[in-house]
Amino acid sequence: MAFKNILKQDENKRCLDSYGKVVKFQEKLNASVTMIEPELENVIRGKLYKIPYALKDNISTDGILTTACSKILANYKPVFNATVYDKLRKEGAVLISKANMDELAMGGTNLSSYYGKCYNPYDLKRISGGSSGGSAVLVSSGACAFSIGSDTGDSVRKPAGYNNIVGVKPTYGRISRYGVIPYASSLDHVAYFTNNVKDSAFLLEILAGRDDKDPTSSFENVDNYASLLSDDIRGKKILIFKNVIDSAKSDVALEIVKHFNNLVVELKNKGAIVEEVYFNNDLMRSIFPTYYIISNCEATANHANLDGVRYGSQIQKDSFEDIVITNRTIGFGTNVKKRFIIGSYGLYEENQEFVLKKAQKVRRLIVDEFLNKLKNADAIIAPASLSVAPLVDDKGNFDYSDEYLIGENHMVIGNFAGLPSITVPMGYVSNLPVGVNITTNVFKESTMFNIAYAIENITGIKDVIKEDF
Amino acid sequence: MNYDVVIGIEIHLELKTKTKMFSSAPTTFASKANSAVNEIDFAFPGTLPSVNKEAVKKALEVCFAFGLEIDKLLKFDRKNYFYSDLPKGFQITQQFFPIGRNGKLNIKIDGANKEIRINRIHLEEDTAKQFHLNDKTYIDFNRAGNPLIEIVSEADMSSGLEASLYVEKLRQTLLFLGVSDCRMEEGSMRCDVNISLKEKGSSTFGTKVEIKNLNSISNIKNAIEYEILRQSEILNKNEKVTQETRRFDEATQTTVLMRKKEGNVDYKYFPEPNIKPILLSDEFIKNVKNNLKELPDSKIERYSQVYGLNDYDISLILSNYDVMDYFEKVMVFSNNPKNISNLINSELLGLMTKNNIKFSDLKISPKNFSRLSDLIVGQEISGKQGKEVLELMLSGDDVDVIVETKGFKQISDESFILQAVLEVIDEQKQSVIDYHNGKDRALGFLVGQLMKKTKGQANPALASSILKKELEKFK
Incomplete structure (x- = not known):
């Protein structure tokens, strides 16, 4: 049974307790932007009846603030619901929090939120990870039973590892993006966090499916992932992402690789066929710049609607041009402006050929390289990150070493190719959690969950709540 | 000095569909401001475009009507610029792969056919409508997102008359197809003219001037004729025509400057990532073609x-x-x-x-x-x-x-008429005698009597022939 632990509790109490924790943890974790006292009458008796959860604050909620943690949307209340929110409401899930995130989902730290940093319950001096930081922390701290985020690079799967929880990004088009404030349309995925694999398999059955409002959503049949769940991985061909392993140089990275190697041994013991795979390393080193160009070119256009005219920040000026300049100057943070400039640069007619179009070609090459090997296997696995959650004050490991370029960015391939990808807990390094990532072929979510389930059974790390911080 | 006139025309045509190009909001014209709008048309964050199949069908119809080559892979692009009538900050259009290329239509000029080539037809969405009142601007988003096609001609026309004939023929065909109301005054068909003059026979083109939003076919002709005069005068003085956008002033029948064009605007076109390329099935295309009006x-x-x-x-x-x-x-x-x-x-x-x-x-x-x-x-x-x-x-x-x-119905029943004829002959013996004595007027009188008797309903030709036949018997 999915959501076993929460369903054991009294149906109203579990929602009120959740709200209580969200409020109580706010001071230390700063995981919420809007806290919603639950109304427990007229809740639909669906498959998620009175299960408390959180939505990343870029998911539109009719009449409820949806800021995407940007000042320009600080007063913005949508007049419609995102499809995911509608689906969850129809199954009786109870929304408790709109969660903190990097501004407009642009970042991997949750340090760029207009509402302040979000902290990791395993060490309050450390980041939650991002961009879906608030959503991750609300699950790892036990405040919510699950949470919805979005994943453009690795914005759910990276923080999942830092928070000892499960983070799922299914196939592109598997979950409708309608009503999710975008970062980059061709890379954006609705993704989510749970405390264990079974919950995540069950949740996808509810979240997935064609939505006519999102023409990129798929007609592909939605499987009964939860009932198909099995940890029998005998004969499953699992590839080891060798470029990631080889890029590990730092002590922490080597510690993480040690955990990973132990896990590989266990997978073999369970009957999996494990093979190392080594991709063209130049292409792997190109993931980050390619991602940065494509995502920000799309983002600069995606957010051109935030002009101060119709909603959000609406500072009045004498001309349209002044309205746009004033609202956008005041409304966006430095990080966002930086990315807009880069995106805009890449879109200029005279630059497009050697910036955006080149990046799109490299994206294609990376995807081809990856799929060429993956198509003959069931999954590819690697540590979700070669570091533990960085310290808030850490300026970041931007040394363009392979450990950074590949070790910290390889999960972006899942977005480039739209592949199902999951991060589950793998172990601890200096008492801090680290995760392992499993990526499978398109629409092979069931395989993904099964391998993740097997790993969960090997590590025994599930339903870990970090309440004492 | 004589000049060759080079004219090309761009037409924005609002397609007659129930809903908008990328949203399910209705496309009603006269409704209250900002009532025919949904979250997509307002570009609320997180909304996504869904392509209107009916608009694609209508665009295809126009392509077939003018013999354009169809691109079966439907693709859209973003045209990026900030303007208050453009809610998303970009317009979804078809910059790189228009739905149709290379068509033509024939106009009749001085009794001869002339072919005007159509360069391309592409689908896009309309902007909102702005009203300026005192120092304020009001925006009505009802029009935002309405489906449009742009029909771009080659610069194949060389006079105001040719241009007006082209637009007239285009308009007639579009109306007959039923794809648009084609109301030029109300803006469902908007016409921009590009016109330049060059030395007669020269292969070097002159500077292009754009005349925007011509709202009637006669204005197209008049605006071009005025513009030819204006540009000729400039060139005659050995001065240079400046690249600019002008509008036609109906009151003075002249074109007036709207704005100078300083270099090309960079619209940073790139493929719309929210709409995957759509492969139009052969069946769909065939269906449209076979059902063309x-x-x-x-x-x-x-x-x-x-x-x-x-x-x-x-x-x-x-x-x-x-x-x-x-x-x-x-x-x-x-x-x-x-x-x-x-x-x-x-x-x-x-x-x-x-x-x-x-x-x-x-x-x-x-x-x-x-x-x-x-x-x-x-x-x-x-x-x-x-x-x-x-x-x-x-x-x-x-x-x-x-x-x-x-009581208008004519009676052609011969027996009925014969009965009436016999009665008239019986009643008007004197006239019968007069008739046989060669008095022409007598026949007219007898016919009159006959019509009176039948309340004017007797078939006149039939009545007259029966009367003549019967009169012979009384000779």
């Missing part, structure tokens, strides 16, 4: 060959979509195209003008109209009576009821 050229041929109408009548019927439409609806019931055409052109249209009736308000059903024609052709009522009946039919009354009430 009849085009004007084909109608002209059919009216002439099948209906035997003359060029003048055909041109009258085809000059107006509503007239053509009514004519064809009547022809469903009729076998007398000539009489129908005459009745419409010389009677109905006049009556409608006189009574200020539009076709949309016309209460004469096509079936009734056809019946009226049958009565006249079958000589059951006279042509003169027909006119009177037609006027009465404007109220919506049934033709037979009117004829009946008015």
Whole structure:
């Protein structure tokens, strides 16, 4: 049974307790932007009846603030619901929090939120990870039973590892993006966090499916992932992402690789066929710049609607041009402006050929390289990150070493190719959690969950709540 | 000095669909400001575009009508710029792969055909409408997101007349296809003209001036003719024409400067990531092609060959979509195209003008109209009576009821007429004698008496021949 632990509790109490924790943890974790006292009458008796959860604050909620943690949307209340929110409401899930995130989902730290940093319950001096930081922390701290985020690079799967929880990004088009404030349309995925694999398999059955409002959503049949769940991985061909392993140089990275190697041994013991795979390393080193160009070119256009005219920040000026300049100057943070400039640069007619179009070609090459090997296997696995959650004050490991370029960015391939990808807990390094990532072929979510389930059974790390911080 | 005139035309056509290009909001025209709008049209964050299939179908129809090559892979791009009438901060259009390329249409000028090439037709969405009042700007988003096609001609025209004929022919065809209202004054068909002059015979093009938003076919002609004069004068003075955008001022019949063009604006076009390329199935395309409405050229041929109408009548019927439409609806019931055409052109249209009736308000059903024609052709009522009946039919009354009430119906029953003739001969013996004595007027008098007796309903030709025959017997 999915959501076993929460369903054991009294149906109203579990929602009120959740709200209580969200409020109580706010001071230390700063995981919420809007806290919603639950109304427990007229809740639909669906498959998620009175299960408390959180939505990343870029998911539109009719009449409820949806800021995407940007000042320009600080007063913005949508007049419609995102499809995911509608689906969850129809199954009786109870929304408790709109969660903190990097501004407009642009970042991997949750340090760029207009509402302040979000902290990791395993060490309050450390980041939650991002961009879906608030959503991750609300699950790892036990405040919510699950949470919805979005994943453009690795914005759910990276923080999942830092928070000892499960983070799922299914196939592109598997979950409708309608009503999710975008970062980059061709890379954006609705993704989510749970405390264990079974919950995540069950949740996808509810979240997935064609939505006519999102023409990129798929007609592909939605499987009964939860009932198909099995940890029998005998004969499953699992590839080891060798470029990631080889890029590990730092002590922490080597510690993480040690955990990973132990896990590989266990997978073999369970009957999996494990093979190392080594991709063209130049292409792997190109993931980050390619991602940065494509995502920000799309983002600069995606957010051109935030002009101060119709909603959000609406500072009045004498001309349209002044309205746009004033609202956008005041409304966006430095990080966002930086990315807009880069995106805009890449879109200029005279630059497009050697910036955006080149990046799109490299994206294609990376995807081809990856799929060429993956198509003959069931999954590819690697540590979700070669570091533990960085310290808030850490300026970041931007040394363009392979450990950074590949070790910290390889999960972006899942977005480039739209592949199902999951991060589950793998172990601890200096008492801090680290995760392992499993990526499978398109629409092979069931395989993904099964391998993740097997790993969960090997590590025994599930339903870990970090309440004492 | 003489110049070659080079004219190209871009037309923005609002497609007649129920919903918008990328949203399910209705495309109603006259509704209250900002009422026919949903979250997509306002570009609320997180909304996504869904392509309107009906708009694609209509765009394809236009492509087929002008013989364009179809791109089966439908792709959209973003045209990025900030403006208050553009809610998303970009317009979704088809910059790189238009739905149709390389078409043409023929215009008739001085009795000869001239081919005007169409470079491309692409789908896009409309912007919001702005109103300026005092120092404030008001925005109505009802129009935002309405489906448009842009029809771009090659610079194949060289006079105001040619340009106006091109637009007229285009408009007629588009109306006949039923893809748009084509109301130029109301902006559902908007016309921009690019015009430049070069030395006669030169291969170097002159500087292009754009005249925007011409709202009638006569304005197109007048604006171009004025612009040719203006540019000629500049060139005659050895000065340079500046690249700029102008508008036509109806009051002065001149073009006036709107803005100078300083370099090309970079719209940073790139493929729209939220719409994956859509492969139009062969079946879908074939279906559109096979169900294409009849085009004007084909109608002209059919009216002439099948209906035997003359060029003048055909041109009258085809000059107006509503007239053509009514004519064809009547022809469903009729076998007398000539009489129908005459009745419409010389009677109905006049009556409608006189009574200020539009076709949309016309209460004469096509079936009734056809019946009226049958009565006249079958000589059951006279042509003169027909006119009177037609006027009465404007109220919506049934033709037979009117004829009946008015007692107009001609009687062609020979025995009935013979009976009346015999009675008249019996009553008017003197006139019969006069007739036989060669007094011509006597016959007229007898016919008059006969018509009086039959309340004017006797078929005049028949009555006259029976009367003459019977008179012979009394010689």
